[in-house]
Amino acid sequence: MTHLESRGVAPGPIPARAGIGLRSVHHEALLAERPALGFIEAHTENYFHEGGAAMRALLRARAHYLLSLHGVGLGLGSVDGVDREHLARVKQAIDRFEPALVSEHACWGRARGEFFNDLLPLPCTEEAARLLARQVAEAQDFLGRQLLIENVSAYVAFEHSPMPEWEFLGEVVAHSGCALLLDVNNIYVSAQNLGLDARAYIAGLPAGSVREFHVAGHARNGNVLIDDHGSRVCEEVWDLLRLAVARFGPLPTLVEWDNDIPSLATLVAEGQRADAILRERRGLAA
Amino acid sequence: MASLREVQDSFAAALRNPDVACAVLPPANLAVYRNNASHTFRKSLELTYPVVRRRVGEDYFHQLCANYRQRFPSRSGDLHWFGREFAAFLDEYLDGGEYRWLADLARLEWSFAECSIAAERPAVSSESLTRYSVTHLEHLVFHLQPALKLHSFPFPVFTIWETNQVENAPPVDQSLGKQQGMVLSRHDRIEIRRLDPGLFSFLCALAGGAPLGNAMTTAALDGRALTDALAFVFHEGLVCSLTLNDASS
Numbered sequence: 034m035t036h037l038e039s040r041g042v043a044p045g046p047i048p049a050r051a052g053i054g055l056r057s058v059h060h061e062a063l064l065a066e067r068p069a070l071g072f073i074e075a076h077t078e079n080y081f082h083e084g085g086a087a088m089r090a091l092l093r094a095r096a097h098y099l100l101s102l103h104g105v106g107l108g109l110g111s112v113d114g115v116d117r118e119h120l121a122r123v124k125q126a127i128d129r130f131e132p133a134l135v136s137e138h139a140c141w142g143r144a145r146g147e148f149f150n151d152l153l154p155l156p157c158t159e160e161a162a163r164l165l166a167r168q169v170a171e172a173q174d175f176l177g178r179q180l181l182i183e184n185v186s187a188y189v190a191f192e193h194s195p196m197p198e199w200e201f202l203g204e205v206v207a208h209s210g211c212a213l214l215l216d217v218n219n220i221y222v223s224a225q226n227l228g229l230d231a232r233a234y235i236a237g238l239p240a241g242s243v244r245e246f247h248v249a250g251h252a253r254n255g256n257v258l259i260d261d262h263g264s265r266v267c268e269e270v271w272d273l274l275r276l277a278v279a280r281f282g283p284l285p286t287l288v289e290w291d292n293d294i295p296s297l298a299t300l301v302a303e304g305q306r307a308d309a310i311l312r313e314r315r316g317l318a319a
Numbered sequence: 320m321a322s323l324r325e326v327q328d329s330f331a332a333a334l335r336n337p338d339v340a341c342a343v344l345p346p347a348n349l350a351v352y353r354n355n356a357s358h359t360f361r362k363s364l365e366l367t368y369p370v371v372r373r374r375v376g377e378d379y380f381h382q383l384c385a386n387y388r389q390r391f392p393s394r395s396g397d398l399h400w401f402g403r404e405f406a407a408f409l410d411e412y413l414d415g416g417e418y419r420w421l422a423d424l425a426r427l428e429w430s431f432a433e434c435s436i437a438a439e440r441p442a443v444s445s446e447s448l449t450r451y452s453v454t455h456l457e458h459l460v461f462h463l464q465p466a467l468k469l470h471s472f473p474f475p476v477f478t479i480w481e482t483n484q485v486e487n488a489p490p491v492d493q494s495l496g497k498q499q500g501m502v503l504s505r506h507d508r509i510e511i512r513r514l515d516p517g518l519f520s521f522l523c524a525l526a527g528g529a530p531l532g533n534a535m536t537t538a539a540l541d542g543r544a545l546t547d548a549l550a551f552v553f554h555e556g557l558v559c560s561l562t563l564n565d566a567s568s
Contacts, residue, residue, distance in 0.1 A: 078396065078397045078398065078399070080547075081397055081399070082436035082437070083436070083437060083438035084436060084437050084438040084439050084466070084504065085435050085436040085504070085507070086435070086507040088436070089507060099362075105396075106396025106397055106398075108394060108396060109330050111327070112323050112324045112327050116396055119395070119396045119397065119471050122397070141327055142396060143396070144328055144330075144331035145328070146394065147331065147333075147393065147394070148392070148393040148394060148395055148396055149334060149352075149356055149393070150356070150360070150363075150396065150398050150401070151330070151355050151356055151359065152350060153327075153330065153352065155323075156323070156326055158323070159325050161357040164323060188347070188348040188351040188352065189343035189344060189345065189349060189352075189404070190343065190346045191326065191342060191343055192342040192343065192344060193320055193321065193342065216352075228396045254531075256475070257348060257351060259351065272405070284448065286360055300547045307469075
């Protein structure tokens with residue numbers, strides 16, 4: 034029995050319910066109100082350190098909620114290779130917080146030692162799929178567990194990108210043994226920006242490959258949709274979530290809201306909308 | 320067909336310089352990634368250096384951020400470390416000019432940031448001194464909290480930091496001169512505090528591994544001042560453990 038289990042919350046699995054991202058402005062309210070949530074999600078890099086208020090707040094929250102650790106800094110598609118120092122910190126966070134799910138992104142983030150601290154898109158080529166799969170597998174071997182890999186929002190398409198993104202992700206799943214974290218807002222944003230068919234994207238992913246959904250709000254800047262996680266989820270994205278739930282079944286679903294963060298009550302209410310969609314599908318299955 | 324290495328190199332070059340071409344469509348949308356990066360790095364520095372930002376104003380701070388990123392690109396996927404060289408950058412950038420105290424202000428704020436994620440060890444009480452004989456006391460080595468940061472600045476940087484906890488604070492009288500002090504994390508709160516020269520010197524000696532007797536001599540503390548200094552270090556929870564140095568045997 035681990036120190037967290039001894040306080041009543043085992044590492045997992047996470048039920049097919051909505052969760053919210055843990056943000057510092059909600060630490061106190063979350064612990065005081067303890068809203069009914071399927072899980073909480075935390076950005077792994079915010080908990081790399083030996084101490085501090087944030088680390089202790091997550092430990093306290095973890096005693097009451099299941100956890101998904103969501104990384105934004107590994108950039109596993111970088112030609113520079115896997116950042117082993119960063120990976121070791123991820124492992125330390127996993128050992129400390131015992132998350133049910135650990136996820137990262139299908140992206141790259143550094144070139145020749147310089148980090149861009151962003152989720153940069155990969156061309157959908159055989160070479161990129163093989164490299165990403167190899168480095169995801171390397172990370173999984175080091176961490177001793179399966180990773181969930183999330184599709185990222187894109188604002189540009191590469192001139193040479195011969196396969197559809199869903200096929201690219203399917204290749205990565207097949208060759209690494211990872212699962213997918215399907216961000217339906219990212220699909221919507223990329224589809225709008227690049228003229229893709231969001232429904233074909235969801236239909237084209239391999240069955241059984243998805244373990245978690247993300248939904249979020251986005252902003253419009255001229256003709257471009259920006260994945261800013263700064264507002265409510267739009268109706269079109271809720272519709273895509275319905276489609277994804279129909280294809281992959283009800284799964285843990287995170288409402289992401291990282292900018293202009295609202296009250297905890299508003300965030301929980303967005304989670305309840307996701308829960309209602311997940312229940313629709315459970316009702317059908319019953 | 321370009322290799323993935325070539326694709327990532329050209330994308331990276333286009334992020335650094337809008338005049339560099341990259342084989343993406345539509346090319347104009349690369350600006351979204353450039354803006355994201357500028358925003359991310361600027362926000363990271365704003366969070367770490369709020370008082371520097373207040374003193375220099377929004378526009379100049381943005382200029383500093385852009386120049387800093389060129390001089391010290393990010394070297395980690397963990398953004399917490401992005402601002403680590405900001406004080407060194409300001410030393411270079413200000414080149415000994417009238418505002419060179421901003422580099423020391425940045426040093427103080429970096430210590431604040433480091434302490435906010437540092438481990439806090441359990442502190443020992445003054446009663447632990449009673450385990451040692453009087454003859455051994457001068458050989459005692461005090462192991463201080465790892466998060467304790469000690470600073471001595473030629474400018475009144477501690478006063479500048481205190482005064483600028485609010486926007487639009489008046490300028491601080493630079494003739495206040497040299498100041499010493501400490502930054503410490505205690506029970507999830509970060510404290511920044513000025514120290515008098517004797518106590519500062521005593522703490523620096525202890526932090527450097529000097530046994531109590533040597534630290535007392537270095538700081539030129541008399542018996543009463545030593546009693547006060549010891550009361551301070553134990554009351555503030557600065558001591559994690561005590562050991563005897565080799566000279567005690």
